[in-house]
Amino acid sequence: MKIFTLPDLGEGLQEAEIREWHVDENDDVEVDQPLLSVETEKAVVEIPSPRAGRIGRLFVKPGDILQVGDPLVEFVDAGDAEAPNAPRAERDAGTVVGRVETGTEITRDAPTATERRGAALVRATPAVRALARRLDVDLGIVTPTGPNDTITARDVERVAKLLKEVGPLEPLRGPRRAMARAMTQAHTEVVPVTVNDDADLCAWWPARRNLMIRLIRAIAAACAIEPALNAWFDGRALGRRVLPNVHLGIAVDTPDGLFVPVLRDVGHRTAEDLEAALERLRRDVSARTIPPEEMRGYTFTLSNFGTFGGRYANPIVQPPTVAILGAGRVRDAVVAARGAPAVHPLLPLSLTFDHRAVTGGEATRFLAAVIRDLEAPADSETW
Numbered sequence: 001m002k003i004f005t006l007p008d009l010g011e012g013l014q015e016a017e018i019r020e021w022h023v024d025e026n027d028d029v030e031v032d033q034p035l036l037s038v039e040t041e042k043a044v045v046e047i048p049s050p051r052a053g054r055i056g057r058l059f060v061k062p063g064d065i066l067q068v069g070d071p072l073v074e075f076v077d078a079g080d081a082e083a084p085n086a087p088r089a090e091r092d093a094g095t096v097v098g099r100v101e102t103g104t105e106i107t108r109d110a111p112t113a114t115e116r117r118g119a120a121l122v123r124a125t126p127a128v129r130a131l132a133r134r135l136d137v138d139l140g141i142v143t144p145t146g147p148n149d150t151i152t153a154r155d156v157e158r159v160a161k162l163l164k165e166v167g168p169l170e171p172l173r174g175p176r177r178a179m180a181r182a183m184t185q186a187h188t189e190v191v192p193v194t195v196n197d198d199a200d201l202c203a204w205w206p207a208r209r210n211l212m213i214r215l216i217r218a219i220a221a222a223c224a225i226e227p228a229l230n231a232w233f234d235g236r237a238l239g240r241r242v243l244p245n246v247h248l249g250i251a252v253d254t255p256d257g258l259f260v261p262v263l264r265d266v267g268h269r270t271a272e273d274l275e276a277a278l279e280r281l282r283r284d285v286s287a288r289t290i291p292p293e294e295m296r297g298y299t300f301t302l303s304n305f306g307t308f309g310g311r312y313a314n315p316i317v318q319p320p321t322v323a324i325l326g327a328g329r330v331r332d333a334v335v336a337a338r339g340a341p342a343v344h345p346l347l348p349l350s351l352t353f354d355h356r357a358v359t360g361g362e363a364t365r366f367l368a369a370v371i372r373d374l375e376a377p378a379d380s381e382t383w
Contacts, residue, residue, distance in 0.1 A: 001056065001074055001075065001076055001077075002051065002074070002075040003072075003073070003074050003075075004035075004049075004050055004051075004071070004072050004073050004074075004075065005068075005069050005070060005071050005072060006038075006047075006066045006068050006069060006070050006071075006072055007047065007068070008068050009038075009040060009045060014067060014068050015040075015065055015066060015067050015068070016038035016039060016040045016045070016066060017038060017039045017040075017063065017064070017065050017066075017173050017174060018038055018060050018061065018062050018063060018064045018065075018066065019036070019038055019039045019044060020036060020037045020062055021035070021036045021058060021061075021062065022035060022036055022037070022046075023035055023036070023055050023058075023073075024055065024058075025055050025056065025057060025058055026054065026055060027054070027055045028052075028053070028054050029049045029053065029054075029055060030049065031048075031049060031050070031051055031052050032048040032049060033048060033049045034046045034047070034048055034049075035047050035048060035049050035072070035073060036072070038066075039173070039174045039288075040174070040292075043288055043289065043290060043291070043292060043295075044288045044289075047072075051075060053075040053076065053077055054075065054076050055073060055074075055075065055076075056073075056074040056075060056076035057073065057074040058072075059071040059072055059073065059074070060072060063173075065171075065173070122139045122140060122142075123144065123146075123148065123149055123150045123151065124139060124144075124150060124151040125150075127153070128151055128152065128153050128155075128156060131153055131156050131157075132151075132156045135156060135157070135160040136163075137156050137160050137163065139151060139156075141159065142155050142156060142159050143155065174256060174257065175256050175257030175258060175259060176256070176257040176258075178257070179257050182318055183316060185318075185319060186316050186317060186318050186319060189235055190316075190317045190319060190354045190356075191354055192314070192316070192317055192353070192354065192355070193352065193353055193355045193360070193363070194313075194314050194315070194350055194351065194352040194353075195350075195351050195353075195360075195363055195364060195367055196312045196349065196350050196351075197348075197349055197367055198346040198348055198349065198371075199346070199347040199349060199370070199371045199374040199375055200335065200344050200345070200346055200375055201330065201345045201347055201374065201375065202337075202342075202344040202345060203375055203376065203377045203378070204377050204378035205330070210275075211327075211330070211347070212278065212304055213271050213275060213278075214373075214374060214378075215302060215304065215325075215327055215374070216248060216263070216266050216274055216302070217266075217271070218369075218370045218373035218374045219248060219266070219300060219325060219370060220246050220248075220266050220267035221369060222366045222367075222370045223246045223267070223300065223366075224267065225365065225369040226363075226365050226366040226369060227242050227243075228240075228242060228322075228357070228358055228359075228362045228366075229300065229322060229323040229353060229362065229366045230242065230243050230246050230299050230300050230323075231243060231321075231322050231357060232299065232320035232321060232322070233319065233320055233321075233356060233357040234320065235319070235356070238356075240322065240357045245264075245267065245268075245299070246265065246266050246267050246299060246300055247262050247263070247264050247266070247297055247298045247299045247300075248262065248263045248266045248298060248299075248300055248301070248302055249261070249262055249298030249299075249300070249301040249302070249318075249321075250263060250278065250281065250301075250304075251301060251302065251303040251304070251305075252281070252282060252285050253308070254285060254286065259285045259290070259295065260298065260301065260318075261281040261282075261284070261285055261290055261294050261295055262281075262294055262296070262297055263277055263278065263281070298321065299321060300321060300323055300324070300325075301315075301317075301318065301323075301324040301325070302324070302326075302327070303315050303324060303325070303326045304326075304327045305326055305327070305328065306327050306329035306330065306347075306348070307329075309329055310329060311329060311331070312328055312348050312350045313326045313328065313350045314350065314352060315350055315351075315352045316352065317352050317353065317354050319354075321354075322353060322354040322356075322357040322358050323351065323352065323353040323354070323358060323363070323366070324351075324352050325349065325350070325351050325370065326350040326351075326352070327347060327348070328347070328348035328349070328350070329348070330345050330346065330347050331345070331346055331348075332344070332345055332346075333346045347374065349367065349370065349371070351366065351367045351370075
């Protein structure tokens, strides 16, 4: 008997969700025949059979989340099939042996990410913590009513009742699960500062070229003036790597979650090339066929959230990058033009930077450079 485990999917991906089986138990399969589809944080991947044989057992079902090395399928050869009492290869599941201690002493255990309220830690007795585990209640979401902000058993029971009324927890999967982890990392590591300003687009708005392409050009131009924002920061070594080429991550919203495909070397590409590449990336993201290598290695990020709505934002910097530019919805506003009031189209901009690696001067000069480029008249030949 042979057990085939979840293989290394590359790109540092250590887990995957089972999406669909293409075979059943007792099916005969050939080498490289698709066995199942799995969903990672980046794409849907088909896993082929590593050998020919008969499927003896499927260890997992659609919706299960596995780590690399977890068993997927058991193969049986002809000899195994003729020996129904032959021992099967099983995976041992660990169990916790012991008993729950009770007591009245209030403890302040090391908190989970959701158990932090500012600098304070969750306070509860061991008995209350045991009750929370039994009722599957995260103490980090419980409002304490006891003395000195202590969580009581009644607090836990109140939240447990509320959770039962609102329905079961929906686990985050695929891209949403990856997004949650990435945002937790960003919240833990980055020291963010956001500056806001407006670009007056009256010199060219509306024009033949779309706003997204103008934003890409402006970012490339600003990175040439203030290269400190096109960098990767190493928090452990307390150092940064200023990068020569701008590989732009484009935040793309989908029903499955947020994707950030990469436009390579945007400073040395034509508008036509960028438009075609951007359309291809969006199409591949929508179809979930984008290769993993096109989802990594960006040096700066652009979020054009104004496509959906909103004026200003607090975009989140994702390590190891040090900056992200958010563009809001273009609006008409009354401005002073040559000493008289006029209605011009204004583009709100929000630049978040990691203050560990970027100074306020560098960030504001960068944003000013973006605005200068956006406010320049359109070049009909190239942009």
